[in-house]
């Protein structure tokens with residue numbers, strides 16, 4: 354019996370060609386593993402295709418709940434958004450896939466795992482670092498990084514071996530989808546000056562065609578985890594699906610980003626992330642109400658670190674474990690409800706409430722019922738400004754432009 358490799362199989366061109374290529378070039382039996390992270394595909398068709406193309410076994414794993422509970426929601430609690438724009442859908446799914454690849458390799462007695470990533474992207478790093486960390490003895494094969502074929506040559510290879518090809522000249526995009534978002538690359542998008550054509554979007558309506566009436570939605574959070582929509586309790590997977598549909602219908606969640614890849618190139622990426630856009634905004638609004646100013650400031654720094662480590666393939670690290678502990682602790686009072694308005698591509702927070710709110714009406718109001726002791730302010734200001742005044746008297750006034758000096 355020949356040796357085995359477990360291939361992360363999407364059913365697309367590259368991974369289908371990879372089944373054949375691995376057999377031919379490595380003389381390995383290929384076990385195709387398709388991981389359902391909410392990409393709404395016909396998984397039995399994908400399974401059939403894997404077998405037809407030459408896999409000895411085709412497995413499908415429903416990983417939606419694992420994905421949401423252990424990857425998406427912790428990232429939401431952390432407010433992880435790469436470069437302030439990308440909610441990290443693709444990046445978050447990779448470490449989970451690496452883990453499932455490793456588990457399957459152990460179960461099936463395979464000596465290698467394989468994935469369809471090229472040598473130019475971030476995903477290869479996420480897969481390889483993940484697999485290497487979890488199972489250093491496993492060999493990793495990335496056919497698309499090795500075979501040196503152009504897209505056209507890959508299509509020719511597929512045709513030669515009767516591998517069904519779905520990509521047409523009209524749809525030259527590379528797409529990755531899961532519950533947290535849809536990532537679109539290639540084709541005309543590679544010109545950063547060109548507006549992305551309407552055809553790349555499938556989850557979101559064009560804002561100009563979205564309903565003319567705003568839609569209000571209320572999201573309830575428990576310790577930073579979204580648990581209700583309009584008061585109705587929902588499990589994570591259903592809640593995200595519901596919001597993808599609802600916000601998508603109002604054109605919310607389109608992102609056009611020119612992003613810094615880990616391997617040093619800038620690339621133009623289009624994302625559709627309706628649920629992520631709504632939930633991240635709602636979560637931040639609730640944190641603004643329930644966390645102190647210092648907690649918020651520090652947490653923003655943690656959010657940048659957290660997003661970078663997810664993006665850069667460092668999920669299985671001690672640094673992650675330590676940041677996650679901070680984030681988790683920070684969420685103990687992030688409970689309450691946020692009301693948002695979805696309207697023609699925009700999503701705005703219009704209300705928030707929490708049993709742990711730090712907003713104090715008596716302190717904030719300018720109406721009667723004001724409890725703030727205004728007579729205490731001059732003393733506070735005197736001490737606050739003391740070092741400023743002292744320095745200016747010795748070293749001159751800083752921050753005063755030439756135009757104000759004679």
Ligand code: ARG
Nearest residue numbers: 443444475527528529536538
């Ligand atoms: N740039 C994003 C990331 O690195 C998305 C990659 C999406 N991959 C794709 N095949 N379209 O996370």
